[in-house]
């Protein structure tokens with residue numbers, strides 16, 4: 001019978017209920033099933049021995065580039081890359097052309113995702129009209145059109161008074177704000193982290209202060225307004241400290257970190273390779289250690305890719321002129337395992353929790369669980385599979401990976417969305 005699967009003999013890891021055992025997982029008619037409900041011969045057997053069977057990964061930070069820039073990525077190519085990376089859902093950033101600041105654009109994205117998406121796509125809506133940071137976007141209509149959060153990602157509202165209003169509305173509408181924390185009068189013109197390496201390389205520095213000023217401002221505003229604040233791609237030790245203190249005080253704040261900020265530092269820019277240029281920039285070793293500590297103690301809730309594809313011709317220019325951004329969907333799982341599991345900072349169940357169960361909870365999305373009756377959004381991971389990153393082999397249109405040539409361990413070998421196989425290695 002088609003659509004009835006028995007994932008046999010894998011290590012079933014379900015952080016939503018603390019399950020971690022070798023066994024068989026059953027999928028019927030798009031849902032995690034109870035095996036007692038059907039006779040044995042009905043199930044198509046998929047061998048999962050030596051593998052981890054987990055809830056599908058959920059990425060809260062992805063640039064799918066549609067509408068507007070299909071030469072960089074499309075909803076079709078980006079979601080196929082996501083499926084290959086083990087993701088069953090992605091949250092799409094609104095810095096498209098036009099920006100996702102009107103309900104009809106959200107409608108277009110949702111329609112397109114339904115037709116062409118390999119995985120679930122959850123759109124976000126802008127905080128400000130055109131992401132210009134001047135006027136409120138129509139937040140109520142955007143919510144009605146189906147956005148899961150508000151963000152001006154790629155940009156940041158500089159005006160604290162406007163940000164206060166935005167937070168008041170977001171709190172009233174019950175949706176979180178995903179904040180790209182950057183004070184542009186401080187970061188202005190910087191292309192890499194301000195420190196030893198920016199001096200050595202002669203590149204204009206981007207001080208940590210640019211991020212930390214907005215993290216602290218927004219924590220105060222969230223406290224004042226009761227809005228739910230999620231700080232995107234934290235990159236500095238100071239930001240980790242600020243979020244840690246705010247959580248201790250009970251402020252409704254959560255945070256993410258990217259795999260590249262966990263694995264790399266500004267020293268990687270020594271060859272002026274623009275595949276290491278992203279926003280926020282790679283920090284110092286002290287920053288990286290603080291981010292690892294932040295993940296370990298739960299200050300940083302989850303890992304998100306900030307998958308930001310650009311065309312090769314755009315990246316193959318002088319460092320100052322290249323756009324910010326790197327791809328990450330197809331390397332996130334293995335790079336995170338390299339930075340966190342190999343180093344024994346997290347074990348596999350804890351890593352899966354930060355890649356699936358926690359992101360689902362933070363945005364209130366379906367998924368992140370393997371309990372019977374839940375939609376069969378799952379991933380089979382071979383934690384021992386060794387592979388070499390070859391950007392030319394990516395399903396993403398973007399080749400701008402800082403991990404080209406890396407020897408990694410661990411890979412999604414099968415991804416299923418609502419019981420349908422969307423990726424098989």
Ligand SMILES: NC(=O)N[C@@H](CC(=O)O)C(=O)O
Pocket residue numbers: 063095153154155180277278279280306308309323324325326
């Ligand atoms: N994260 C990035 O380096 N780039 C993002 C937007 C941005 O945050 O600048 C992009 O859309 O390319």
